[in-house]
Amino acid sequence: MKNNKAFFMKLLNLSREEWPLLIKGMIFLLISSAALMAYPQYIKAIIDNALQTKDTKALNYAALFALGVFIIQGISSSYRFYYFTLAGEKTVKRLRVKLFSQILSQEMPFFDFQKTGELLGRLSSDTAVLQNALSVNISMLVRNLFQTIGGIVLLFITSTKLTVFILILIPPLAWLVAAFGKKVKHISKLTQDALAVSSGVAEESISGVRTVKAFAQEKWEINRYGDQLQKSFNLSLDRISVVAKFTGVVSIVGFFAIVFIVWYGGRLVIQEEMSVGTLTSYILYVMTVAFSAGLLGSLYTDFMSAFGAGHRIFELLDIATVNEENFKKPLKNISKGVIEIQHADFSYPARPDQLVLKNFSMKIEQNETIAIVGSSGAGKSTIAQLLMRFYDLNSGKILIDGLDIKDYDLYALRNQVGIVSQEPILISESIEDNIRYGKPDATFEEVVAAAKVAYADDFITTFSAGYKTLVGEKGVQLSGGQKQRVAIARAVLKDPKILILDEATSALDSESEYLVQAALENLQKGRTTLIIAHRLSTVKKSDKIFVMDHGEIVQSGPHDELILMKDGFYNKLIEKQFNN
């Protein structure tokens, strides 16, 4: 209960900016509902004052009155819809931006625990459910509450005797509705879950379409999707049959009630305790109340799902974002690029009991190029992630130019450390936008100059749209070598003092390989460079090599020295990895 209250407060807070719109909508809602409640009075007036007395003038007046009421009802309904829907759209737009920025500002450990599909779900469908709740559902709730309560009051005013009789029917009906609602809610949730699984299957196959096609597994994927869909379809069948039964029961009970009212009311008319017009208006009010109360029942289910969606959204919004303190440090420049890792112990938050680095120490001098080599899973890429401060150490220190990286402003630090990774991910915009990612305020001339250093200008200018060429999702419309050179141009523009190269394991053809290597050599000039090395040529050229095994440095030194230690790890690694 306390939770629900907190939830509503958050919801209200969220739509705070839209309150004026919601209030306007509420005023029009009251007007339109009141106009709707007035129309049985008009029917009553026609029957009792005009038809029974055969008074044409009274009939004309009643008709005019009705026209007026319906015009007011129509206009106010459209304003009500406009204001409520607008308020919902505005809130959800703000909510989506807020949620997106909340997700993006999380630090890396968060993404180790979350599934992309789930986060996207929150961003699109959960917010849409909440939007519905905030606009259409709230307006329907207020309208139907108003009409149900107002209708019951009017029923009492119109005929207390009949109303008391009818109220006896309500408890068993309410029980029926509640029992049914619970069942439908349960089945709906199962259906939604099953549907989410099938969407997950579709997402996986479409995003991995190259693998699916390469293995000619289209049929298998289609069957997999079809099987999942069948599960949610079977659940839908259950739901349809429950709803169908319920609709039947409700309509029988409803018509029984009407027959009963006509029968009992008819007796009151015969005994002259009630006029024909009053009985007619009474029946109309009963129908209004029944209709509104029925809608309240279905709104309950909508609100329950909005509750679920809202809770999931607030859960995400409530996660403490990155420590703000990290962004308030002095904007110190990395002037030399001397890196020192001292006695580092590290385990990933997702796997706290596996020590990936154990008492790890290394020093890299200004403008030195070092290579890290080692078996797969030794912890090479982990070093790169730690230098970018994607994760913090369990113990030990990382110093850059003598200062603990925790004392650098996080943005400033990341701005001065560049990474060119094995499989560069490009954004689905133009080549120019992708290069400019390294320095958003760069001029076009600077972009071209960076592309030239990265040997990318030649191929870019062969495209008819040049730098404006779109690269497709994740850069699929470029070749592997072209993608890498765009990524290198991006790093050239960023101009970091420290450079991390995560060398590609996949082979490019020799022409492309040559260009990428040349571009990388240009990039390394005047920077401290740490290469996660997979090529013998790179390793040989480095000033120093660190050989890693199971999170520890087992050998270090230049190639010529290491190669002399015949039984050393380095020699074995070279035999295994580079000599085939």
Ligand SMILES: Nc1ncnc2c1ncn2[C@@H]1O[C@H](COP(=O)(O)OP(=O)(O)OP(=O)(O)O)[C@@H](O)[C@H]1O
């Ligand atoms: N985000 C993560 N969460 C949990 N464990 C991780 C994570 N990333 C890597 N690991 C684990 O940390 C260890 C070191 O991984 P790392 O990527 O540094 O190895 P590597 O030496 O770069 O290997 P490779 O040459 O195969 O890329 C591995 O055992 C890996 O399973």
